[in-house]
Amino acid sequence: MSGAVQAGYAPPTRPDQPDPGRRRLRFLVAAAAAWAVLLAGLTWWSVRHDPPTVKEQRSLEQAGPVVDRAVGRLTAVVGRDGVPALLPDRIERGCRVTPLDDGVELERGVEVVLAGDDVRELLQRVADRLPAEWRAGVATFDGEPRLRADAGEFVAVEGRAGGPGRVLLTARTGCRPEGAGYRPPAADAAEETAAVRRALGDWGGAAGPVQVLVAPCPGGGTARSARAETAGAASASLAAAFGAGAPAVRDSVDVYARSGDPAVLAERVDDRIRVAVTTPCAA
Structure with a gap:
């Protein structure tokens, strides 16, 4: 038989020659594995060493x-x-x-x-x-x-x-690393706290713990809220505990709210009365 190759057929691969397709496949698999290892290493290093960017x-x-x-x-x-x-x-x-x-x-x-x-x-x-x-x-x-x-x-x-x-x-904030953690701002809220305690006394409740919440104002100073709650008698008047002041925004059996400096919010929730006295930031 002559050594001529019939048209339309690839010449056979000799036993001592590797298949080109298999050689290329092995190369692609090795390259992909190396890239995956490199990418994982870069991601690990970036998370721990790069400066904040996101x-x-x-x-x-x-x-x-x-x-x-x-x-x-x-x-x-x-x-x-x-x-x-x-x-x-x-x-x-x-x-x-x-x-x-x-x-x-x-x-x-x-x-x-x-x-x-x-x-x-x-x-x-x-x-x-x-x-x-x-x-x-x-x-x-x-x-x-x-x-x-x-x-x-x-x-x-x-x-x-x-x-x-x-x-x-x-x-x-959305999800963040904790770092040193959150430290809420603090400020004196004596006026707001005193108003809350007076209201608790008028309702016959114990002068219990008052929570003070603070936020900085755009033009300086702070917004401050003093909050507390007490078991309240059904006949207690929410409005009477705060005396004269700005006209009420809401005044009902269950909610009393008035704006001003400070602003007042008192409400019945189940068998308790909750009150918040707030000095907001200036408009």
Whole structure:
């Protein structure tokens, strides 16, 4: 038989020659494995050594002051359109910053009681008064008005209905490394605390612990809320415990709220009376 190769057929591979297809496949497998090892090594090194460049790498210690300033500004932009009161901070653990690292989330907020029930109107006024760089806006989600804004440093601000005639404004860090942890700001709140204790006494309750919450104001100074609760008699008048002052925004058996300096919010919840006395940031 002659050595000519019939057209349309590849010449056979001799036993002493490796198959080109198999050789290329082995090369691709080896290259992919090396790339995967290199990528994993770079990711591990970056997580532990690179300077902060994304939100997951900025710690709770760094983000906490941004949240505090955002909360103070929110009390200022509410102005006289409602009665604000600072809420206790919430720290949630167990979120994942990376597949290797746990994280924490901080949320602080302001509850606002309105004269009426038009939540959208208040949210729009708040959005209009926030700094332009926050890019605040109000839209409808699931049939409810919702405010969204960015306070910077990846801190998200949100506003939504918190019940009839009530708005909840929050600032949240998202999942972060804990770092040295969150340290809430502190300030003297003697006037607010004294007003809370007087109200507890008028309602016949013990002068129990008063929680003081603080947030820095944009123009200096601090917003301060003193909060407490007590078992209250059904006949106790919420308004009478605070004497004369600004006209009430709400005054009913279950809720008494008035703006001013300080602002007052008292309400019945089950068999208890809760009260918050707040000095907000100046508008």
